[in-house]
Amino acid sequence: MNQILDLRGVPCPMNYVHTKLRLEEMSEGEVLEVFLDKGEPFSNVSRSIKEEGHEIIKVDRSEEFCVIVVKKGGGTNG
């Protein structure tokens, strides 16, 4: 069962802080679905997730928002 984090309406960089904290609680290989507003939140958070060494396995989008599916990596904070 994937974990879910709904960050729609949460601005940068707090959306990333929430994502980071949640990922830190998870074990390597577990999957998190992050709901984000389109535009900067989507671009910025996904870039930061990558830079922390996690794997983005899928991205879904609707008219208003995006969902990034992240597999927790053994990255810099892993």
Next chain:
Amino acid sequence: MTIDVNFLKQGGFIKQRHPDYFLVRVRVLAGDLKANQLKKLSEISEKYGAGWVHLSVRQGVEIPNVRIEDFQAVVKELEEVDLSTGACGPRARVILACQGSSICPYGLVNTKEMAKKLDKRIYGRGDLPHKFKVGICGCPNSCTKPQENDLGFMGTAQPVFDEVEGACIACGLCAEACRFGAITLDDEGRPHIDLSKCISDGRCIHACPTGAIRAAKIGWRVFVGGRFGYKPQLGIPIMEFVPDDEVVDLAEKILLAYKNLGKKGERLRDVIERMGVDEFIKEAGVMKVESDT
């Protein structure tokens, strides 16, 4: 009180309106100061100045209300923490730099290292027609505005879609990241990059979660003849993707050409307008390349 006039010739102080006060300009390379240097600046301003300092737009620190007879002592105290006075007059001024790739998520190149190299080679160079300012930034966001400097360097990266490093997962993050519409996605969600629209800001490269978009080239865009002041003009881009190890020699050539070709009182822009940019860079011995961005 004796004043060593020869010592004063090194410059680094500016006359204030008040007849007895001078402002001491401290050179701060790339805007970085260590904690002990900050402490020393605090001490100096209390001991010799007015108890406060001013931050200049070129990332320097200026200590107001110093008496000329104390100048030598201030310089000596600055030296204790590896600080020195900043260049004034017709000289190569302190190198301005943003945080670059060592700090900033958008940075494409190491601006701090480049600032150090440029500083070592050209800082304080005198006997010039006028002042000579060099500014560098790590990406096209231009936070430190290299286009406003006589010579500017901007870090850039040209993307390429190449699945050797990682497979495309058709996430569309690259297209989302590009602010210039240079990336379109095909029916399968795979990117096509139109380099004629690309400004080489590396956003798509940073965005790509798998490495399917990578940097084909990373280097420096070079601007010459920028200035602000009473007649603002942006620097003219003359080269693209200059590699790290060629930047300092290039700066040297442009500075030398300015020194040799400029008439007293001319900024680099004036020389370029008088000669034409093509002629100037030919004389400087640097090759102009047509921008492919």
